[in-house]
Every structure is written in structure tokens, then in C-alpha cells.
Amino acid sequence: MRADELLLLVAGGDHRAFEELYALVSGPVYGLVRRVVRDAAQSEEVAQEVLLELWRSAARFDPGRGSALSWILTLAHRRAVDRVRSARAAGEREQREALRAGEPAFDQVAEEVEAGMEREWVRRCLRRLTDLQRQSVTLAYYDGYTYREVAERLALPLGTVKTRMRDGLTRLRECLGGAV
Amino acid sequence: MSILGTLLRRQDLHSLAAPYALDALEAGERRRFEKHLRGCARCAAEVRELGEDAVRLAWSTAAPAPAALRERVLAAVRTTAQEQAMDRTAAREHAPQLPPHVWGAQPPPGRTRTPRTRSLFVPLATATAAAALVVASLFAVQAHRTEDRLDAERSRAREIAHVLAASDARAVTSEDARGRGIGVIASASAGEAVVTLGGYGAPPGGRVRQLWLMRPRVQPRSLGLFAADTPLVAKGLDASSTSLAVTVEPAGGSAQPTGQPIVQLTLKSVGFGE
Structure with a gap:
């Protein structure tokens, strides 16, 4: 079920x-x-x-x-x-x-345990983002930083980070849309 | 605040959709944004879409949970009460609607007032899970049930879940002045319906309540007997199915109804009868 x-x-x-x-x-x-x-x-x-x-x-x-x-x-x-x-x-x-x-x-540890297709797809699609899009998205989602913290770490204006997050998610959707 | 300030602020809130979907807002900002979402349908739709995108990032992180976690969670579940979400029902009230009297010329007996019929009229899935829970909660597994009974209940619960999961599942309920009524959740594509009776108590003298499918110019067809308060899953419904009716019959049920229905409900609003 x-x-x-x-x-x-x-x-x-x-x-x-x-x-x-x-x-x-x-x-x-x-x-x-x-x-x-x-x-x-x-x-x-x-x-x-x-x-x-x-x-x-x-x-x-x-x-x-x-x-x-x-x-x-x-x-x-x-x-x-x-x-x-x-x-x-x-x-x-x-x-x-x-x-x-x-x-x-931890990534490496987990990799040994499970290397599913989905995992590979997400990685492949993340690689297709620009560096700033990828960093903005992953620092927030995988590392739990707020967008203000992300902006500080990347030394970018807040507005830019918000835009990169949105563009990154949208591009991920386009790329992963073909995966399922 | 100036109009420009208000506009700028709103613009600013809109731009928070992506950080919100990534859980990248601070607590206070998150609350403000959620408040804004309640009044902004466009933002809510956008956030939902971005949220689906963000969840894709979780595809790459699955890892086996430690075995001890399972035992701890299951033990905790055994002693944890569940929230009831019934008050969340988003059922929309519609104008009262009378069931057609396909049951012959006489009106059904025992009715002194027009029954209230409430129809959700919207796909169950978009209405609310609460409607489904009306049914699901009837199956709340009691600790003292025997294994066999549990199995029977679970298989019925699955049949019910099958109807509920249909994309075109719709709900309709009807209640009389004394609070007795019938509830139906039906899927026209599956040709199935989950039927519940409420407020009637046990039938007198060892008799049973039997559910009938009513179609124009065709004899009523039995859909089964009700056992206490448990729902019946009615199968084999088709486009010609105009309504459901319940009669009181001798123990074991009858081949054809022997009396007037105690309640009858049209299936039109749940996608049948056209």
C-alpha cells in the first residue's frame, strides 16, 4: 500500500x-x-x-x-x-x-549504505545548477541555514540569495521532472 | 505605513516563497509569511509548488534508520493518543436537496420533517481528509479485538481506503430531524461506495438493516446487510444507479425489500445517476 x-x-x-x-x-x-x-x-x-x-x-x-x-x-x-x-x-x-x-x-557513509537511482538523479540535477544556485539551495536545505545566514556565508545581498533559491528550485524541478 | 511602503513590504513577502519552501526563514519571519499566505492564494499555490521541489532534495538522503528506533517509536505509539481533526471539516453547506422518490408513490414512512441533506459536492481529496476520517475512525482498532476480527476489519478498511483514494471520490450525507442519517462516500470510476448509517441503534426483534441499490425500471438489488455501526462497501455501481435505500428485513436479509425504506439517498451529487 x-x-x-x-x-x-x-x-x-x-x-x-x-x-x-x-x-x-x-x-x-x-x-x-x-x-x-x-x-x-x-x-x-x-x-x-x-x-x-x-x-x-x-x-x-x-x-x-x-x-x-x-x-x-x-x-x-x-x-x-x-x-x-x-x-x-x-x-x-x-x-x-x-x-x-x-x-x-556523513555523505560518504550514507553512500556506502545506499546508492539509489533517485540519489544519483538529484546529484546529477544539482550539478546542473549554477554554483550560486546550488550553494544557496543546499546550504539552506541540507545544512539548515536561514537565507540571511546563506547570504552572509556567500557574501551576497539578501535579494540575490532569494532569487538564486527560487531559480535553483525551479531548475531542479525541470531537471527532475524527467526522472519520475 | 505609506502605500509605497506597503507595496514594497508585500513585494518583499512574495520574494520569501523560495526561502520558506526551503525552511530558510527565521521563526518570526516564518510566522509573518504564513499569516500572509492565508490571505494570498497566489502565494499559497506558489509555495506549494516550490515546497514539492524542495522535497525532491530529500530523495537523495534516505538512509536506514537504526533498528532500536523502530521499537522506541512503536512503543511510544501504543501509549500516545491521536489528535482528532474533525473540526477542520471544510464541508460547504449547500441548499437542501430532496431525494427523488423512486421507491413508489408513497413517501417513506416515519419522516415528519424534510431531511437535511448536506453535500460536499467537491472531490473528497480536495475537500478534506476529515470526511475520510468519519469512516476511518469507525475502524479504530481496539486493543481487545481478536486477531481474526482485526484481519477482517483491516481488509474492510483497505476496501474503504480504495474508495477514498479514488481521484473522483465524493461524499454526501443526509440527516433527519432526529439526527439519524446515512453517509455515502462514492467513486463513480471505481463503481464503489462506502455507506454508513448513524443514530438508528439496533434494529428491533433480531431484524437487520439491508442496503439496496435503486435504478429506474429495475428491481432493487441488495448491496448487503449492515452489521451494527460498521460501514458497508457497496460494489458494482454504475451510471444508472440513482439512489441507495435502507430497509429493515428479517434476520438474514431478503431477496427483495419487504417494507418501505427507513432512509433513502440520491447518488446524483456523488457522480452517479446521470
Whole structure:
């Protein structure tokens, strides 16, 4: 069964449907959270919150506004970004970055575990963006920076960053549109 | 604020659609933008599209979740209550609509007032998930149910989900002055409908409630018996299906209805009968 149907059953309190849904989405949810939050223990915490929230708030899903998977991943991303920002604000980031200096980047670890077609498509399409479009989009989405922070890091005016984000997403759509 | 200032500010808000889709706004800005979205249909559509684009970036990040996470989540789920979203129903009220009396010349008995018929008239998917939940919640799995019963319920829940998932699924409900009524979610393309009765209680003297398909110039066809409050999935509906009716019949049901319907509902608004 697809995530959309499962989520409707979950909204009705169906525990077995939730288990099926878990099997379907826990990988995408955990992977996305891990990519943004990076720290393994914190990623697990956030992923747990998100997956539990699916159970609690399944009734909020509105099939008319997009697919269940989009809804779920949007939720996961929002929670991951919130976490990474509060961790940064607490100054933990510098510490963790220092600790991580000697470790392989998470990307490489994940690569060994799973190298799906979709992953390859997204990478290929990201490579087709201009440098500024790609950096604006990925610093925000994968690293959880606000567009103001992105502007600072890239030493660009705010307006430029906003435009690059929009153009980057649009070009990604054009490129990935052919992939599914 | 000057008009120019207002315009500039609005322009500025519009330009936040992409950062918003990427979750790249600060908390305060996010709240302001969401407030703006509620009054700006164009922005909402744009944000939805950009949001779909942003989600594609998550395709490349899937990674197996740690095994221990599953146990923790499932354990937490067992003790966590769910939110009910029924109050979110975006059902639009329409003018009352009378079911046609295809059941013979006499009006159905027991009705002292015109029943209120509420029709969602919009594809279920765009209306709200809440309509689906009216049905889905009836299947809320109770901890004390036996495995067999669970299986039966799950397979029925799947049949129901099948109807609900149809792109042309629509809902219509009718309620009389005493709060008794019938609800139908139907898909003309699937030729199926999920039918629920509410407020009638148990039929007297071991009798049963039977659902009938009504078509012009054709004998009523049985669509099954209602068991307590659980919904019936009616199959094999076609364009000639004008309405559904429920009668009270002896235990086991009848080949043809033996009495007047206790409730009848036209299927026109859910895509049938034309």
C-alpha cells in the first residue's frame, strides 16, 4: 500500500498500518534528519519525534494538497532544521564540528549504505545548477541555514540569495521532472 | 505605513516563497509569511509548488534508520493518543436537496420533517481528509479485538481506503430531524461506495438493516446487510444507479425489500445517476 492510503488508516488508529507506514518512511525520514542534524544521537531523537508526530497528527494530512510522502518529509525537514538551529544557537555546533573534523563526512557513509537511482538523479540535477544556485539551495536545505545566514556565508545581498533559491528550485524541478 | 511602503513590504513577502519552501526563514519571519499566505492564494499555490521541489532534495538522503528506533517509536505509539481533526471539516453547506422518490408513490414512512441533506459536492481529496476520517475512525482498532476480527476489519478498511483514494471520490450525507442519517462516500470510476448509517441503534426483534441499490425500471438489488455501526462497501455501481435505500428485513436479509425504506439517498451529487 502507498503512504497516502496508509496514512488514512493510521488516522483511524490502525496500529498495523502504522507499522507498514514506518517501514515505508522511516528510511527517508531518518536519512533526511541525519543529513541536516548530522549528530547521530540527536538525529535519532528528532526522527523519533517526527515518526511519533505522524501517528498523532495523521488526521491533519490533507490529500488534496500533495502526497503523503511530501507531507511527511516536509514535516521531518522542518523539525530537523529547528533542531539544528537551536543546537547552533546553543553553541554546540562548533564543538561538534571540531569533533567531526577527523571523521568521514556523513555523505560518504550514507553512500556506502545506499546508492539509489533517485540519489544519483538529484546529484546529477544539482550539478546542473549554477554554483550560486546550488550553494544557496543546499546550504539552506541540507545544512539548515536561514537565507540571511546563506547570504552572509556567500557574501551576497539578501535579494540575490532569494532569487538564486527560487531559480535553483525551479531548475531542479525541470531537471527532475524527467526522472519520475 | 505609506502605500509605497506597503507595496514594497508585500513585494518583499512574495520574494520569501523560495526561502520558506526551503525552511530558510527565521521563526518570526516564518510566522509573518504564513499569516500572509492565508490571505494570498497566489502565494499559497506558489509555495506549494516550490515546497514539492524542495522535497525532491530529500530523495537523495534516505538512509536506514537504526533498528532500536523502530521499537522506541512503536512503543511510544501504543501509549500516545491521536489528535482528532474533525473540526477542520471544510464541508460547504449547500441548499437542501430532496431525494427523488423512486421507491413508489408513497413517501417513506416515519419522516415528519424534510431531511437535511448536506453535500460536499467537491472531490473528497480536495475537500478534506476529515470526511475520510468519519469512516476511518469507525475502524479504530481496539486493543481487545481478536486477531481474526482485526484481519477482517483491516481488509474492510483497505476496501474503504480504495474508495477514498479514488481521484473522483465524493461524499454526501443526509440527516433527519432526529439526527439519524446515512453517509455515502462514492467513486463513480471505481463503481464503489462506502455507506454508513448513524443514530438508528439496533434494529428491533433480531431484524437487520439491508442496503439496496435503486435504478429506474429495475428491481432493487441488495448491496448487503449492515452489521451494527460498521460501514458497508457497496460494489458494482454504475451510471444508472440513482439512489441507495435502507430497509429493515428479517434476520438474514431478503431477496427483495419487504417494507418501505427507513432512509433513502440520491447518488446524483456523488457522480452517479446521470
